[in-house]
Amino acid sequence: MNFASDNVTGASAPILDAVVRANAGAMPAYGADPLTAALQARFRALFQHPDLVVFPVATGTAANAIALAAMVPPFGLCLCHEEAHVMGDECGAPEFYTHGAKLAGLPGTGAKIDPAAFDATLSAMPRHVKQMPARALTLSQATEGGLVYRPDEVARLAEGAHRHGLAVHMDGARFANAVAALGCPPADVTWRAGVDILSFGASKNGALAAEAIVVFRPDLAETIEYRRKRAGHLLSKGRLLAAQLHAYLDDDHWLANAATANRMAARLGRGLAEIPGVRLAWPVEANEVFPILPAHLERSLKEGGATFYGWHSTSLPPGEAVREGEVFARLITAFSTTQAEVDAFLDLARACA
Amino acid sequence: MNFASDNVTGASAPILDAVVRANAGAMPAYGADPLTAALQARFRALFQHPDLVVFPVATGTAANAIALAAMVPPFGLCLCHEEAHVMGDECGAPEFYTHGAKLAGLPGTGAKIDPAAFDATLSAMPRHVKQMPARALTLSQATEGGLVYRPDEVARLAEGAHRHGLAVHMDGARFANAVAALGCPPADVTWRAGVDILSFGASKNGALAAEAIVVFRPDLAETIEYRRKRAGHLLSKGRLLAAQLHAYLDDDHWLANAATANRMAARLGRGLAEIPGVRLAWPVEANEVFPILPAHLERSLKEGGATFYGWHSTSLPPGEAVREGEVFARLITAFSTTQAEVDAFLDLARACA
Amino acid sequence: MNFASDNVTGASAPILDAVVRANAGAMPAYGADPLTAALQARFRALFQHPDLVVFPVATGTAANAIALAAMVPPFGLCLCHEEAHVMGDECGAPEFYTHGAKLAGLPGTGAKIDPAAFDATLSAMPRHVKQMPARALTLSQATEGGLVYRPDEVARLAEGAHRHGLAVHMDGARFANAVAALGCPPADVTWRAGVDILSFGASKNGALAAEAIVVFRPDLAETIEYRRKRAGHLLSKGRLLAAQLHAYLDDDHWLANAATANRMAARLGRGLAEIPGVRLAWPVEANEVFPILPAHLERSLKEGGATFYGWHSTSLPPGEAVREGEVFARLITAFSTTQAEVDAFLDLARACA
Amino acid sequence: MNFASDNVTGASAPILDAVVRANAGAMPAYGADPLTAALQARFRALFQHPDLVVFPVATGTAANAIALAAMVPPFGLCLCHEEAHVMGDECGAPEFYTHGAKLAGLPGTGAKIDPAAFDATLSAMPRHVKQMPARALTLSQATEGGLVYRPDEVARLAEGAHRHGLAVHMDGARFANAVAALGCPPADVTWRAGVDILSFGASKNGALAAEAIVVFRPDLAETIEYRRKRAGHLLSKGRLLAAQLHAYLDDDHWLANAATANRMAARLGRGLAEIPGVRLAWPVEANEVFPILPAHLERSLKEGGATFYGWHSTSLPPGEAVREGEVFARLITAFSTTQAEVDAFLDLARACA
Known part of the structure; x- marks a missing residue:
């Protein structure tokens, strides 16, 4: 019953197998190997985009920060949700890679940017050299609160961003969960809706350990190769990353994995919401569940062997609050979460409630 | 007959097996897993050092640059050989991680720092605020030319460095090859000789893909944790790096691998030196061979299926030069290089000479 | 009737004279001149501090950013009021000089940090490497809202900061106005209350164009000399800055100037507050007045020849707000503001109200 | 007899007067004042260039570093002479402002770049992501050795630079001396010859304390305004810099001053060269003299009251060297140097020789 995060599990079997298979033989170093070379065509097909450029890296923090550095100059501002991962959980990686750009936080329930607040911020942007000019917007898909932007929602925000000269980045650490939830082609919720990277x-x-920086505007790709190398994120044995990414895409393995995680989260959320005294802060849309529950229940669950984190958020819905005697929690499911695990947790919860 | 580099091969079998084994089950993320936690004791034992601190990362560029950033302020100077890997092959990673420090190159045959030149540089160091103050020395072990610093040689350079307030870093991308060549305890050629990181x-x-930043002066470790996270080099699934490093150390696997590579290089060097018209620029001490050979021979070897790079160097021994009609080349052996491969190459060379 | 800012006027006569006087003759460059050398003793006497170190620079932005860079590592957090000048009016100078540190804003009426909010922030500071650790607190004296921290208020905040390992910086762009208002020795509201720079x-x-970085903790001074030079803020003709600073301190010229400005602001504030429909957002404590006034009055004043800026603030007192038909404005007085100018403005205001 | 540098003297009378005159009255801050606004037209006329953009700053280090940051990305290389001021005398300002770009030094007598070496460097530029790509060339006019690039020499270097995608910067700390020596329109040796900034x-x-960043390619100007502000180099009282620059240009005051300095240097050089045992390392072309003289003579001159610096250089002409018993020295004249001063020095030298 480990719902701490979706990164506490190892690799899926097909991906691990792919790493093992790719290990054999000599291959050119630094990304000149055939597996890495083949990624470009692979991602172009997946995203139905003729000239996107893809750069594999080992971590999401690197992917996000390198992408932002390609879009935001050192003196620029990057808009994001005030609870975005880049804002609070990457130890200032965007500031490091951009050489001192600044993140400006926007409000919105469930860590999903409120479009009205976004518009207001853009309109109120000062135009004096004393203030850093906004140059990018970054959206998390799914959000830190597990919510999902629909294609039209992305398009609306991206349109405003572009109109004001901002490039648009999407942090897709949980992109698969979002796409599985939306059931749309990945292109629809990215470049067709205005996402640049x-x-x-x-x-x-x-x-x-594998992520891909997918650049839909080739002009933004120019500096990334150097930035990645310079940061030590160009692996000498490129096959390690490439093999994982190929297996991830093979037979829609990525969507199957995400669908499992989403289904488990939905089941968990439904079950929890039915327990007296428990309510969800906002709906379950991907693979995360955010219940507000009685403190004694949280204690009992942990004593009973469940693992999950407490949470706090500045983006509860209007009118909602964590009251005295209550606890706010986050539960995350993964591709490896089983129905048995979820049901055991729910049984325990019902027993303790 | 691929002698292009020691990174064109995959992982060794024991290391690949370890990755597979470590994949099972849930483990805390971001280095809080037991495999990562056990690395500290492991390296302390290996280096017979009671309080060293170890940080696994995925690439040598990251290891070097993060280490240098812990030692050199943005306004500081870092001395290295003028042909050091950090100087010319990491796309300015040290400059990136240190936020603009500067590398100053020293001469010396085979990319091994000439101690007299080092002394002269230290003595001539200007003391005006217009000049960046030297704050670190970095030594490559083995050097870019495949030469090895003996413990007394490291100690002599480190003593001078410390006397002038410089910290000492060792770039051990081929540390195993150096230690295997020296046959000494790793401590003797590192912290006991004055190496700080x-x-x-x-x-x-x-x-x-695994390296370890080994910090022998705990005060220098303080900033590394943040610098690594901020650079996106703290993997969420720490087990990937830790499993590799454990297997690397198990049963002195690292030394056995290096010894093989060194033996193959020695055989290759010996064989080449016996061929008329071929000479070695400097001795083979680790796993790299630097022959100067007739241009027609180089062509024939490549046409015959051998892979290796041409080279050029500012650190040929006094009096030595690559003459008209000659080519300077670099051949690297790895743990996976076989005697058959070496002998096939030598047969080909003899046939074409 | 120019109340736009206290930097729209030229130099005071004694300071201009000092620049002219200092112009004659040859003097060593880069701060080795006798005028610059004498600053150290001068500031030590002024602040009754035996070993402070002083660095003249030409701008407040440079002074603030260099000071913060000496206290906050690239991965560190610097706490400040959310409306502090460093936060929004220096185009990211702190981020540039610190190489990517982050400013975190605190609330409080009139841009004065609320001590309870400060305590809460310190207590809630996360302790995971994913989050940037707080390393400094910067206070503006007087604040962007023209309020003044009393010595005991500085001491209370500084004590909390130090207890949590944060260094304390004071942005004294209007330090003279604050000290003139407090009537205390400058030491009392700086180092004796815990200010480090x-x-x-x-x-x-x-x-x-002259500011001084006054470092009360000599260990923090070590890097400043290099940072200043590297930023191009070490003037070759040091006499320009030094002459201004000497004249500024001679005969308490700085306090006399500030007292004039403060007196004019007080008169302006008193007069405005008596006009029907006008109220002050918070008290006048230094040389700034923040009235909320009818929009038609603001228009009439500007048409009548008065110059001042509109304002907006997130730090109005609880319960206060700028209502429909009202305008929030900022008026600043300077050493050169005359009583006639103030009275003309008030007459105009009364006539238009 | 102070020949230490051309920055040991104060301002010229017309410039000082201009500062005093500009001091009166209220003017908008941060460069919005009329004096600053008028600079654009002034420089456009001077350089016969319809859309250059000009940014005043207080120091040459700031001017150079901000200019380079507008041309070189953090991962780029900037070519310069190995003895250029940016290379060794600005404490790494280019590295700071560019966020970690690297300077690569080229050889050439008298700190003047050897065009053949420049061509060779461009041709040998590696094209792998492991190496930083060259993005700019910076020329010092006059050079650190007081030599002057003729328009055709600038054009030849700039043409090569542009052909390889490098922008061209000119460090004109002594631009006036160079133009006075060349007797050509300033346009001929700058933008018409290919200089970009x-x-x-x-x-x-x-x-x-006044310099101007003159940007001949408007696209390169876009980031400078932010970079300057962010660095604290946008003075609030812009009139200080603007007044100096206007007076500097009025009635060709800049060229008259430079012509005086050059004439004094020529006289000094001629006189020195006639003294037995003294020779000039290279010709006097602007306002600097580089004699190699007997050590006892240097001692006597200093004991006799002359001030000047010893020098060392890696760019002596082929065959030239400073021999045992000799000293290499640098003497600089300024607009304020008098013939009497020069003659007194020469008399002393002749008496001691």
Whole structure:
């Protein structure tokens, strides 16, 4: 009953097998190997985009920060949700890679940017050299709260961003979960909706350590090769990352994994919501569940062997609050979460409630 | 007959097996897993050092640059050989991680720092705020030319460095090859000789992607945790790196691998030196061979299926030069190089000479 | 009737004279001149501090950013009021000089940090490497809202900061106005209250372009000399800055100038508050007045020849708000503001109200 | 007899007067004042260039580093002479402002880049992501050795630079001395010859602290405004810099000052060269003299009251060397140097020789 995160599990079997298979033989170093070379065509097909450029890296933090550095100058501002992962959980990676750009946080329930607040921020942007000019917007898909932007929602935000000269980045650490939830072609919720660069995550959904920076505007790709090398993120044995990413895409393994995780989260959420005294802060849309529950229940669950984190958020829905005697929690499911695990947890919860 | 580099091969069998074994089950993320936690004791034992601190990362560039950033302020100077890997082959990673420090190159045959030149540089160091103050020395062990610093040689350079307030870093991308060549305890050629931080390489000698930053002065470790996270080099699934490093050390696998590579290089060097018209620029001490050979021979070897790079160097021995009609080349052996491969290459060379 | 800012005026006569006087003759460059050398003793006497170190620079932005860079590592957090000048009016200078540190904003009426919010922030500081650790607190004296921290208020905040390992910086762009208002020795509201580095402003209070970074903890001074030079803030003709600073301190010229500005602001504030429909957002404590006034009055004042800026603030007192038909404005007085100018403005205001 | 540098003197009388005159009255801050606004037209006329953009700053280090940051990305290389001021005398300002770009030094007598070496460097540029790509060339006019590039020499270097995608910067700390020596329109030796950005120096030739970044390619100007503000180099009282620059240009004051300095240097050089045992390392072309003289003579001159620095250089002409018993020295004249001063020095030298 480990719902701490979707990165506490190892690689899925097909991905691990692919790493083992790719290990044999000599291959050119630094990404000149055939597996890495084949990624470009692979991602172009997946995203139905003729000239996107893809750069594999080992971590989501690197993917996000390198992408932002390609879009935001050192003196620029990057808009994001105030609870975005880049804002609070990457130890200032965007600031490091951009050489001192600044993140500006926007509000919105469930860590999903409120479009009205976004518009207001853009309109109020000062135009004096004393203030850093906004140059990018980054959206998390799914959000830190497990919510999913629909294609039209992405398009609306991206349109405003572009109109004001901002490039648009999507942090897709849980992109697979979002796409599985939406059931749309990945193109619809990315470049067709105005996304310029996507951090395409795999590590949280079956890979050991693999992400891809997918650049839909080739002009933004120019500096990335150097930035990645300079940061030590160009692996000498490129096959390690490439093998994972190929296996991740083979037979829609990525979507199958995400669908499992989403289904488990939905089951968990439904079950929890039925327990007296428990309510969900916002709906379950991907693979995360955010219940507000009685403190004694949280204690009992942990004593009973369940693992999950407490949470706090500035983006509860209007009118909602964590009251005295209550606890706010986050539960994450993964491709490896089983129905038995979920049901055991729910049984325990019902027994303790 | 691929002698292009020691990173064109995959992982050794024991290391690949370890990755597979470590994949099972849930483990805390971001280095809080038991495999990662056990690395500290492991390296302390290996280096007979009671309080060293170890940080696994995926690449040598990251290891070197993070280490240097812990030692050199943005306004500081880092001395290295003018042909050091950090100087010319990491796309400015040290400059990136240190936020703009500068590398200053020293001369010396075979990319091995000439101690007299080092002394002269230290003595001539200007003392005005217009000049960046030297704050670190970095030594490559083995050097870019495949030469090995003996413990007394490291000690002599480190003593001078410390006397002038410089910290000492060792780029050990091929540390195993050096230690295997020296036959001494790893402590003797590192902290006992004055090295403050070691980049302990594994990727070129059997791992897929794993290096360790080994910090012998705990005060220098303080910032590394943040610098690594901020750079996206703290893997969420720490087991990937830790499993490789454990297997690398198990049963002195690292030394056995390096010894094989060194033996193959020695055989290759000996064979080449006996061929008329071929001479070695400097001795083979680890796993690299630097022959100067007739241009027609180089062509024939490549046409015959051998893979290796041409080379050029500013650190040929006094009096030596690559003459008209000659080519300077670099051949690297790895743990996976076989005697058959070496002998086939030598047969071909003899046939074409 | 120019109340736009305290930097729209030129230098005071004594300071301009000092620049002219200092111009004659040859003097060593880069701060080795006798005028610059004498600053150290001068500031030590002024602050009754035996070993402070002082670095003149030309701008407050440089003073603040260099000071913060000496206290906050690239991966560190710097706490400040959410409306602090460093936060929004220096185009990211702190981020540039610190190489990517982050400013975190705290609330409080009139841009004065609320001590309870400060305590809460310190207590809630996460302790995981994913989050940037807080390393400094910067206070503006006087604040962006023209309020003044009393010595005991500084001491209370500094004590909390130090207890949590944060260094304390004071942005004293209007330090003279604050000290003139407090009537205490400058030491009492700086190092004796726990301030580690002070940006001692002069440009807004009589100088043409001169500020001093006053470092009360000598260990923090070590890197500043290099950082200043590297930023191009070590003037070759040091006499320009030094002459201004000497004249600024001579005969308490700095305090006399500030007292004039404060007196004019007080008169302006009193007069405005008596006009029907006008109220002050918070008290006048230094040389700034923040009235909320009818929109038609603001228009009439500007048409009548008055110059001042509109304002907006997130730190209005609880319960206060700018209502429909009202305008929030900022008026600043300087050493050069005359009583006639203030009275003309008030007459105009009364006539238009 | 102070020949230490051209920055040991104060401002010229017309420039000082201009500062005093500009001090009166209220003017908008941060460069919105009329004096600053008028600079654009002034420089466009001077350089006969319809859309250049000019940014005043207080120091040459800032001018150079900001200019380079506008041309070189953090991962780029900037070519310069190995003895250029940016290379060794600005404490790494280019590295700071560019966020970690690297300077690569080229050889050439008298700190003047050897065009053949430049061509060779460009041709040998590696094309792998492991190496930083060259993005700019910076020329010092006059050079650190006081030599002057003729328009055709600039054009030849700039043509090669542009052909390889490098922008061209000119460090004109002593631009006036060079132009006075060449007797050509300033346009001929700058944008017409291929210079993209010029650091137009004034501080060494009559100003107190004023330089202008003159951008001939408007696309390169876009980031400079932010970079300057962010670095604290946008003075709040812009009139200080603007007044100096206007007076500097009025009635060709800049060229008159430079012509005086050059004439004094020529006289000094001629006189020295006639003294037995003294020779000039290279010709006097601007306002610097580089004699090699007997050590006892140097001692006597200093004991006799002369001030000047010893020098060392890696760019002596082929065959030239400083021999045992000799000293290499640098003497600089300024607009304020008098013939009497020069003659007194020469008399002393002749008496001691």
